[in-house]
Amino acid sequence: MRKSVLSVLAVLLAASPFVHPAGSLKADEPELTALQVLTEADAVVNAPADQEVTLEMILIDDAGNETKRGARMWQKGSDRRIIKFTSPAEQKGIGFLDLPGSVMYLYMPAFKKVRRIASHVTNTSFAGTDFTYDDMAAINYADEYSPTLLESDTADAKPAGPLAEPYVLELVPREDITSDYSKLVMSVRRDNFYPVRIEHYSKDGELWKVMKRTEIKSIDGYWVAREVEMSDLKKAHKTRMVLGEIKFDQGLSDDLFTQRYLKRSAD
Amino acid sequence: MHRIAALTAITILVSGMAFAQAGIGGNLQTDLRLQTGGDNMFSWNENRLTLTLSGSPTADAHYYSELWLSTYGLPEVSSSSNLSKPDRVSPWGLDLREAYVDLYGFIFPSLDIRVGRQRIAWGTADKLNPTDNLNPDDLRDIWDFGRHLGSDALKAMLYWGDFTFTGAYIPTFRPAVLPTGEWAAALAPPMELPPGLTLRNLTDTVDMPVNNPKHTSSGGVRIATALLDYDLSLSYVYARDDLPLADSIAFIPVDTMGTVDVTSRLIYPRMQVVGADLAGDMFGIGVWAEAAVFLPDEVVMTLDLSALGMGTQDSTVLADEPYLKYVLGADYTFKNGIYVNMQYLHGFAHERGRAGLEDYVMLGAEVKFFNDRLTVRPIAGGLAINDYGDIANSYAVLYGPELAYHPVDNAEILLGAHIIEGKATTAFGRMKDNDEAYLKVKYSF
Numbered sequence: 064m065r066k067s068v069l070s071v072l073a074v075l076l077a078a079s080p081f082v083h084p085a086g087s088l089k090a091d092e093p094e095l096t097a098l099q100v101l102t103e104a105d106a107v108v109n110a111p112a113d114q115e116v117t118l119e120m121i122l123i124d125d126a127g128n129e130t131k132r133g134a135r136m137w138q139k140g141s142d143r144r145i146i147k148f149t150s151p152a153e154q155k156g157i158g159f160l161d162l163p164g165s166v167m168y169l170y171m172p173a174f175k176k177v178r179r180i181a182s183h184v185t186n187t188s189f190a191g192t193d194f195t196y197d198d199m200a201a202i203n204y205a206d207e208y209s210p211t212l213l214e215s216d217t218a219d220a221k222p223a224g225p226l227a228e229p230y231v232l233e234l235v236p237r238e239d240i241t242s243d244y245s246k247l248v249m250s251v252r253r254d255n256f257y258p259v260r261i262e263h264y265s266k267d268g269e270l271w272k273v274m275k276r277t278e279i280k281s282i283d284g285y286w287v288a289r290e291v292e293m294s295d296l297k298k299a300h301k302t303r304m305v306l307g308e309i310k311f312d313q314g315l316s317d318d319l320f321t322q323r324y325l326k327r328s329a330d
Numbered sequence: 331m332h333r334i335a336a337l338t339a340i341t342i343l344v345s346g347m348a349f350a351q352a353g354i355g356g357n358l359q360t361d362l363r364l365q366t367g368g369d370n371m372f373s374w375n376e377n378r379l380t381l382t383l384s385g386s387p388t389a390d391a392h393y394y395s396e397l398w399l400s401t402y403g404l405p406e407v408s409s410s411s412n413l414s415k416p417d418r419v420s421p422w423g424l425d426l427r428e429a430y431v432d433l434y435g436f437i438f439p440s441l442d443i444r445v446g447r448q449r450i451a452w453g454t455a456d457k458l459n460p461t462d463n464l465n466p467d468d469l470r471d472i473w474d475f476g477r478h479l480g481s482d483a484l485k486a487m488l489y490w491g492d493f494t495f496t497g498a499y500i501p502t503f504r505p506a507v508l509p510t511g512e513w514a515a516a517l518a519p520p521m522e523l524p525p526g527l528t529l530r531n532l533t534d535t536v537d538m539p540v541n542n543p544k545h546t547s548s549g550g551v552r553i554a555t556a557l558l559d560y561d562l563s564l565s566y567v568y569a570r571d572d573l574p575l576a577d578s579i580a581f582i583p584v585d586t587m588g589t590v591d592v593t594s595r596l597i598y599p600r601m602q603v604v605g606a607d608l609a610g611d612m613f614g615i616g617v618w619a620e621a622a623v624f625l626p627d628e629v630v631m632t633l634d635l636s637a638l639g640m641g642t643q644d645s646t647v648l649a650d651e652p653y654l655k656y657v658l659g660a661d662y663t664f665k666n667g668i669y670v671n672m673q674y675l676h677g678f679a680h681e682r683g684r685a686g687l688e689d690y691v692m693l694g695a696e697v698k699f700f701n702d703r704l705t706v707r708p709i710a711g712g713l714a715i716n717d718y719g720d721i722a723n724s725y726a727v728l729y730g731p732e733l734a735y736h737p738v739d740n741a742e743i744l745l746g747a748h749i750i751e752g753k754a755t756t757a758f759g760r761m762k763d764n765d766e767a768y769l770k771v772k773y774s775f
Contacts, residue, residue: 124701130739151739152355153774166556175451179561179609181616183663191702241614243665300701323442323489327434328353328384328392 097210100230103256104249105203109141111285113315117307118146122191125299132192143320144201160325161200170325177322186243193272193293193302197242204258208234208247229253229260244271255279257286271297283311352385356396356775363768366747373766374471376402395429428480440489447480450498452552452565453620454609458675458692460622460655461565461605464498464550466572467506467679472513473730473748479504496552503539503546505598506572516760517680524635526588527581534594536574546570550603560610567603571626573680574598575648580634590638599648601626614662621656626682653677653684670695670709680757688716688756705734707746714756726752726759744770 095103120132133150144161148154156172167180185196204210213231234247248262257279263272272295276288287309294301318324356379363374378400386392401422412418430446453459457476465478481500488495508514523529539545548569555562574596582591607620628650633643655677663669671694677687692712698705710730717724732746747767752759 122701151774152357153740153742155355175449178454179611181611181661182614183611183616183661187663187667188702298701321489322494323487327432328386328394 095230097212097232098205100212100251100256101205101208101210101232101234101249104251104258105141105205107256107286108258109201109203111138111311113137113139113311113313115310115313115315117309119305119307120192121303121305122193123301123303130191137315137319138201139315139317139320140201141203142201143317145320145325146199156328158325159196159199160320160322161196162320165200167196167200168322168325170322177325182241186241191300193295193298193300195243198274198293204234204247204249207237207240207242209237210234210249213248252279255286257288259288269297271295282309285311352383352393355382355384356380357772358775359770359772361768361770363748363766366765366767367763372404373764374402374768375404376400390434392432392434393430394432396427398423398425398427400425426480436486438488442487442489444483444485444487447482448485449478449480450483450485450550451478452550452563452605452607454561454563454607454618455620455657455659455675456618456661456671456673458657458673458678459620460657460677461567461603461607461620463567463569463601463603463605463622464500464548466504469509469513469517469680470507472509472517479507492555494554496554497549498551499547499549500569501543501547503548503570503598504572505536505538505574508573512761512764516757521592523590524640527638528587528589529592530584530589531591532594533591534576534596536596537577537598539570539598558610559612560608562608563606565603565605565607567605569601569603570598571601571682572598573682575629575682576631577629577647578632578634580637582637597629599627599629616661618659619657621654623652623654624682625652626650648683651684653682653687655681655687666697668695668697673712678757688714689718690714703736707732707734710746711749714752714758716756723753724755726750726756726762728758740774742770742772744768744772 114137116136116138118132118134118136120134122130122132131150132148132154134146134148136144136146138144142161142163144159146159148157156170158170160168160170160177162168165182165185167185168177169180170177180196185200188195189199211233213233230251230253232249232251234249236242236244236246243266244263245266245268246264248264249258250260251258257276259276259279261274262270263274265271272293275292275294276290277292278289280287280289287306289306290303292301292303359376359378359380361374361376361378363372365371365373378398381397381399382395384392384394399422401420403421406418406421407413426447428447428449430444430448432442432444434442436443450464451459451462452464453461459476462476462478464483465481468474468477468479471477481504482502483498483500485496485498488497509517521529521532548567550565550567550569552563552565575598576594577597579592579594582593583589584591602625603622604625605620605622607618609616609618611617626648628646629648630644631647633645636642655675657673657675659671659673661669661671671692673690673692675690675692678690681687690712693709694707694711695709696705696707708731710732711728714726714728715721715724727750729749729751730746732744735743735745737743745768747765749765750758750762752762754760754762
């Protein structure tokens with residue numbers, strides 16, 4: 064039961080990669096170190112003081128069949144996030160709370176209980192989506208990975224216009240971080256430091272998942288990827304997350320990111 | 331007629347709520363079980379409409395209700411007159427599971443209250459929660475572990491830093507719903523007649539508490555917080571046992587051959603429960619523990635054999651001495667996706683008193699396929715032991731493999747079995763000849 068409780072959630076969280084404002088560093092500064100690029104990318108993605116987002120998640124199997132999930136997400140800074148499912152009916156009301164220190168909670172309306180999510184679950188997928196709990200938690204990559212600058216010509220990282228090739232970073236989990244990935248390869252746009260593609264490699268070095276961020280727009284002064292797609296190459300399955308309504312800097316209270324609010328209905 | 335009136339009211343309510351743009355949801359579920367032995371009798375047949383209405387008209391208020399409309403069992407027809415009674419041809423029931431209002435920031439910003447019929451679920455263990463004693467048990471489907479009725483209650487939750495204080499008051503008493511048929515007999519201690527007597531009829535009366543707050547009310551308090559990697563709570567409950575105990579049994583002779591009728595009186599004794607629980611993470615494994623010390627009022631049973639010329643005898647069926655129920659559990663997900671769950675349980679929901687508690691080891695494992703469309707649970711069940719000195723004659727094994735298939739969103743098809751092997755010295759062992767296979771279909775909307 065416990066697993067079934069947890070596994071229902073899966074689809075929600077890949078949202079933090081959505082937002083970010085233009086960074087202070089410029090595209091014509093090629094001498095940047097890997098850490099500077101990664102830090103800037105984190106800063107751009109987590110730039111808003113807070114955000115409220117309506118999400119649609121589309122699960123697509125290898126035959127092209129689609130199923131959809133709806134959710135609302137609130138985030139404050141780079142380390143607090145709460146997500147509540149609004150559809151489908153069997154998942155409506157399920158809530159996920161991500162707090163600093165990798166503390167995560169799940170609320171299942173059917174059981175009227177908030178459960179702490181144990182670490183063995185954080186690397187598992189939610190209900191058929193291609194995101195894990197960790198994938199979808201708010202994150203500063205620089206806190207958890209050691210970056211190295213690589214050469215790259217990843218086409219997905221090229222924005223339209225006369226912009227240069229992206230920065231390409233290889234990210235290796237720090238020793239104190241538990242991860243199912245041996246490394247990530249992140250492509251970061253030079254013009255706005257938005258990370259547009261992240262390749263996830265398994266422990267045996269195989270390319271496992273690819274996250275792409277597209278439809279990148281400037282909204283209220285923040286860069287936002289209106290679509291994020293995570294492809295699982297082993298399962299031939301992908302999940303596309305599409306942003307709907309988005310609000311920035313509403314002054315969300317810390318009280319919103321508590322078990323008290325996790326239990327409340329998202330009606 | 332009252333059911334027609336109830337349905338009419340529901341229809342009006344639903345229509346009104348829909349007009350008011352309330353959230354309407356629920357599910358349809360069918361559940362059919364067939365015994366695998368003997369004459370392959372149907373052991374369960376239920377079709378249920380679960381209807382929920384909810385809404386948040388303001389940021390500080392929320393309402394929720396859940397109604398079950400069920401048809402269950404098979405036609406109860408034993409004479410032609412029954413055929414003109416729809417309730418007999420198609421037994422059905424209506425059950426308001428919950429209906430409450432939430433008021434957030436009530437008087438103080440950090441205080442939330444919930445008023446109305448509600449489920450107050452305490453405890454961190456998986457379904458089997460010894461600290462979960464405010465709501466009556468709902469044992470109608472014994473395989474639905476942990477199911478409880480809602481209680482008409484006032485619950486207040488005060489949030490202060492990392493602490494949450496909960497207080498609940500339940501003014502009226504509702505007894506547990508007991509299982510029907512052979513399960514009812516299995517969960518009750520077997521009656522032993524004095525030598526030479528033969529039972530003809532067994533009847534009983536239930537002595538409900540006097541209908542005033544002093545006798546019917548119950549309540550509890552709980553404090554919860556987080557420490558390091560664990561969530562912790564302490565609780566106290568003052569309530570009545572929701573399962574009845576006999577405090578008098580009388581034997582009435584029917585003839586001179588030793589045939590007797592037996593009448594008994596059942597009561598719901600008071601009890602106090604002090605509980606504690608925790609849940610967290612240890613070396614990457616999810617762990618939880620939950621314990622409750624029960625402090626029951628003493629129940630002395632009078633055995634009246636005076637009609638047989640043997641006088642009366644008093645015996646203590648529940649001593650006023652504390653007894654402990656507890657659960658230790660852990661779960662883990664392996665890298666290949668296999669999930670396992672184990673719990674050690676001392677004292678099932680229906681068991682009472684130090685000498686009446688059995689031990690259970692519950693195991694579960696599952697793995698998902700086809701992008702979570704198919705879930706296979708090859709291991710689900712447990713082992714019950716009530717006498718470690720004679721395990722061979724005091725055990726029961728419960729085994730419940732299951733397949734769950736989600737053909738489309740919101741739809742679930744379950745196919746499984748309940749298999750029991752064991753000795754009649756255990757409650758579950760007494761049901762060893764009632765193995766069954768089941769098919770359940772559920773659609774949420």
